Amino acid sequence: MLGAFAVGKTSLVQRYVKSIFSEKYQTTIGVKIDKKTVMVNQTEVDLLLWDIHGEDDFQKVKSSYVVGSSGYFIVIDGTRAETFAVGLELLKLAQSAAPAASCVFLFNKADIKSEWEITENQINEIRTMGFEVIETSAKDNLSVNEAFNHIAALMLK
Amino acid sequence: MLRNLPENILKYLVDQVPPYTGILIVKTSAEGVVLGWHGDPADYLSEALMINEDLSDQVAALFGMIPPLVSPMVLSRIEMHSECIADIHIVEDEELNEFWIFFVNQTKEVEGIRDFLQRLNESKLSAAKSNSDNPFGALHLLDLATFKPQSDGLFSVVGELPHWFQTLSSVEGRIKGRIQLADMFPFMEVFLPEANAFWDKQRNGNFKSGVWSENAQSGNNLYLNAYAINFNGVGYLMIRPLYQEFDGEMEVMQRAREQSLAFEKLAKAERKLKDLLDYKDKFVSIVSHDLRSPVASVLSIAQMLNADEGFLAQISDFNREMLNNIQQEMLRLLDYNDKLYNWSNLELGNFTLVTSRIQLLELVTQAERTAQPKLKEKHIEMQVEVPSGFLVEVDTTLFAQVLNNLVANALKFTAEGGKLTVSAKKGEGFYVLSLADSGVGMSKEVADQLFQGFVRQSTLGTKGEKGTGLGMGIVKKILDAHGFDIKVDSVVGEGTTFSIYLPAI
Ligand SMILES: Nc1nc2c(ncn2[C@@H]2O[C@H](COP(=O)(O)OP(=O)(O)OP(=O)(O)O)[C@@H](O)[C@H]2O)c(=O)[nH]1
Ligand SMILES: [Mg+2]
Numbered sequence: 001m002l003g004a005f006a007v008g009k010t011s012l013v014q015r016y017v018k019s020i021f022s023e024k025y026q027t028t029i030g031v032k033i034d035k036k037t038v039m040v041n042q043t044e045v046d047l048l049l050w051d052i053h054g055e056d057d058f059q060k061v062k063s064s065y066v067v068g069s070s071g072y073f074i075v076i077d078g079t080r081a082e083t084f085a086v087g088l089e090l091l092k093l094a095q096s097a098a099p100a101a102s103c104v105f106l107f108n109k110a111d112i113k114s115e116w117e118i119t120e121n122q123i124n125e126i127r128t129m130g131f132e133v134i135e136t137s138a139k140d141n142l143s144v145n146e147a148f149n150h151i152a153a154l155m156l157k
Numbered sequence: 158m159l160r161n162l163p164e165n166i167l168k169y170l171v172d173q174v175p176p177y178t179g180i181l182i183v184k185t186s187a188e189g190v191v192l193g194w195h196g197d198p199a200d201y202l203s204e205a206l207m208i209n210e211d212l213s214d215q216v217a218a219l220f221g222m223i224p225p226l227v228s229p230m231v232l233s234r235i236e237m238h239s240e241c242i243a244d245i246h247i248v249e250d251e252e253l254n255e256f257w258i259f260f261v262n263q264t265k266e267v268e269g270i271r272d273f274l275q276r277l278n279e280s281k282l283s284a285a286k287s288n289s290d291n292p293f294g295a296l297h298l299l300d301l302a303t304f305k306p307q308s309d310g311l312f313s314v315v316g317e318l319p320h321w322f323q324t325l326s327s328v329e330g331r332i333k334g335r336i337q338l339a340d341m342f343p344f345m346e347v348f349l350p351e352a353n354a355f356w357d358k359q360r361n362g363n364f365k366s367g368v369w370s371e372n373a374q375s376g377n378n379l380y381l382n383a384y385a386i387n388f389n390g391v392g393y394l395m396i397r398p399l400y401q402e403f404d405g406e407m408e409v410m411q412r413a414r415e416q417s418l419a420f421e422k423l424a425k426a427e428r429k430l431k432d433l434l435d436y437k438d439k440f441v442s443i444v445s446h447d448l449r450s451p452v453a454s455v456l457s458i459a460q461m462l463n464a465d466e467g468f469l470a471q472i473s474d475f476n477r478e479m480l481n482n483i484q485q486e487m488l489r490l491l492d493y494n495d496k497l498y499n500w501s502n503l504e505l506g507n508f509t510l511v512t513s514r515i516q517l518l519e520l521v522t523q524a525e526r527t528a529q530p531k532l533k534e535k536h537i538e539m540q541v542e543v544p545s546g547f548l549v550e551v552d553t554t555l556f557a558q559v560l561n562n563l564v565a566n567a568l569k570f571t572a573e574g575g576k577l578t579v580s581a582k583k584g585e586g587f588y589v590l591s592l593a594d595s596g597v598g599m600s601k602e603v604a605d606q607l608f609q610g611f612v613r614q615s616t617l618g619t620k621g622e623k624g625t626g627l628g629m630g631i632v633k634k635i636l637d638a639h640g641f642d643i644k645v646d647s648v649v650g651e652g653t654t655f656s657i658y659l660p661a662i
Contacts, residue, residue: 005414005417006414006418025414025415025418026411027410027411027414029368029370029380029406029407029410030367030368030369030370030380031344031367031368031369031370032369032370032378033342033343033344033369035343048343050343054414056414056417058410058413058414059410062367064347064351065347065367067347068346068347080421080425081425082421117425
C-alpha cells in the first residue's frame with residue numbers, strides 16, 4: 001500500500017482483512033504486515049499485505065520495502081488534490097525498485113464524491129499511462145474486495 | 158540569554174550537554190554567588206533563586222565546589238529534591254573568572270535504570286540459569302530479544318527471550334529450537350538481506366531496521382526495531398520494542414499529520430469560499446448590468462410623461478403624484494443598480510487604476526458641484542478649506558466616486574441648516590483630506606463595520622433618505638486600490654469626520 005498520509009491505506013487493508021472500518025485517524029508508523037488467504041482461479045494464494053506509513057516530510061518510504069513485492073497499490077485520496085502528486089512520486093520509486101511488479105491505482109473515499117478535488121481528467125491521465133484505476137471506499141466497502149482480488153490475479157499472471 | 162553565552166561556554170553546552178529542554182543555567186562569581194540565570198529554577202530548586210545569594214545555600218552538593226578543582230566538572234545524578242535528580246556541570250569562563258552551572262534533569266533516565274536494576278535483582282533472586290553462549294548477559298531484562306544467525310539461514314535464541322516477545326501473536330508457542338525469523342516476521346524479508354550484508358563486513362557496530370509493528374496478545378500493536386550487530390567477529394540480531402520513548406515521537410507525528418490535514422481542509426474550504434464569493438460578485442455584476450437598460454427606459458418614460466404638460470393636465474392629482482413617485486423611485490433604483498455594478502466589479506478586481514496628477518482642490522470643487530442640488534434642498538452649507546497647490550496622484554473618475562459618496566453620506570445624515578466642512582492639511586509627505594459634518598454621528602459599532610461592503614441595513618437619513626448600504630464599501634475598495642488610508646471619527650449627536658490620507662506629490 002503506497003500513498004500519501006491519511007489516504008486510507010490502513011483502512012483499505014483493515015476493511016479487506018477484518019471487514020472493519022474506523023472513522024478515527026491513527027497514523028501508521030513504520031510498517032504493518034497483514035496476511036490474507038484468497039482463492040484466485042481455484043488457486044489458494046497467500047497475500048502478505050504491507051501497509052506502509054504514508055509518505056511525507058516526516059517519513060519517507062524506503063524503496064527496500066517495495067523491492068520484493070509482486071504488486072502494489074498507489075492509493076490517492078479523491079478528496080485531497082495534494083495526494084495525487086505524492087502518488088506519482090511513489091510510483092516512480094516503486095517502478096525503479098520493483099520493475100516487474102503489478103500496479104493498480106486506487107482512488108479512495110468514493111463514498112464522498114461530492115467532496116472530490118481529483119478530477120476526471122487526472123484519473124484519465126493515469127489510465128493513459130496504462131494503469132488500471134479503481135475507485136474505492138473503505139468506509140462503504142465499495143470495490144475493496146474487487147481491488148485486492150484483481151491485483152492478486154494480476155500478480156499471478 | 159543563550160545568545161549572550163561566551164563562546165567557549167556555548168561550545169561546551171552544545172558539545173557536552175545532551176539536547177534536553179528544561180535545562181537550568183546559573184551564572185556565579187568565582188565565589189559561587191548567583192549573578193543570573195536562564196531557565197526555570199523551580200524545576201530544580203525547592204526555594205526561589207536569588208541574585209547575590211550563595212548557590213550552595215540551595216544546592217548542598219555545590220558546597221565547596223565553586224571554584225572546582227578542575228573545569229569543567231560534572232557531578233552526576235545529584236538528588237535535587239524528592240522528585241528531581243540532575244547532572245550538574247560546572248564550567249569556568251576563564252576570561253571573566255565566572256562560572257556557569259548547568260542543571261540537566263536526569264530523573265527519567267534514572268527511573269529507567271532503577272527499573273532495570275529492580276528486574277535484574279529480581280531475576281537473580283529467582284536464580285535464572287545463565288547462558289555461557291550469551292555475551293550480553295541479562296539483556297533480555299532490557300527487553301531485547303537476541304538471536305544468532307546460523308549458516309542455514311535459521312536463528313538460534315541467545316540467552317532468554319523477554320516476556321513481550323513470547324506474547325506476540327506471530328510468535329506464540331513457535332519457539333522450539335532454531336527458528337525461521339522471516340516466517341515469523343515477514344518484515345524480516347526486507348531487513349535480513351541488509352543485515353547479512355552488514356554481518357559479512359564483520360566490523361563492530363550495529364545496523365538498525367525501520368520501524369514495524371506486530372500484534373501483541375493484548376490486541377494492541379507493538380512497535381519494533383531490529384538491529385544487526387557485529388560483536389567481536391560474531392553477528393547477532395536483536396529485536397527491541399519501542400515503548401515509552403517512542404510514544405512521544407508517535408504523538409508528535411500523529412499531531413503533525415492531523416494538523417496538516419486540518420490545514421489542507423482549511424485551504425480547501427478557503428478555495429471553495431473564494432470561488433463562491435467570486436461567483437456571487439459575477440452574478441451581481443451580470444444582473445446589475447442587465448437591469449440597467451430596462452430600469453433606465455422605464456425612468457425615461459416616466460420623465461417624458463412628467464414633462465408632458467398636456468398629459469399631466471388630463472390626470473388627477475393623485476395620479477400625478479404617483480407618476481412623480483415612479484420617477485423618483487426609478488431614479489433611486491438606477492442609482493442603486495449602478496452602485497451595485499460598480500461595487501461587484503471592484504470586488505472582482507475588474508478594474509485598473511488610471512492615475513494622473515491633479516489638484517486636490519479641483520476634485521473637491523467638482524464634488525461640491527455635484528452635491529449642489531442636495532445642498533440647496535437641505536439648506537446645508539458646504540465650506541471648502543483646501544489650499545490650492547496640494548497636488549495628488551489619483552484615478553480621477555474613481556476618486557470622484559469616493560468624494561461623491563462621502564459628501565452624499567454626510568448630507569444624508571446632517572439635518573437641514575447644518576454644515577459640512579471639507580479641509581486639507583499637509584503632513585510629513587502626505588495630505589489629510591477631512592470631511593467633517595455636523596450630523597447625527599454614529600456609534601462605535603457602526604463606525605467599525607462601516608467599510609465592510611454590504612451593510613445589512615442601511616440607516617435612513619435625517620429626512621428619511623434611503624441609502625444603498627454600498628457607498629462606504631465602494632469608498633473603501635477604491636481607496637484600498639490606491640493604497641490610501643481612511644479613518645472615521647464620530648460622536649453621536651455631534652457629527653462625523655472622515656479623514657483620507659494621500660501621499661503628497
Ligand atoms: N469517508 C471516507 N473516509 C475514509 C475512507 N478510508 C479512510 N478514511 C478515513 O481517512 C482517514 C485516514 O485513513 P487511514 O486508513 O488511517 O489512512 P492511511 O493512508 O493509512 O494513513 P497513514 O498511515 O497516516 O499514511 C481516517 O480518518 C479514515 O477513517 C473512505 O473510503 N471514505
Ligand atoms: Mg496507515
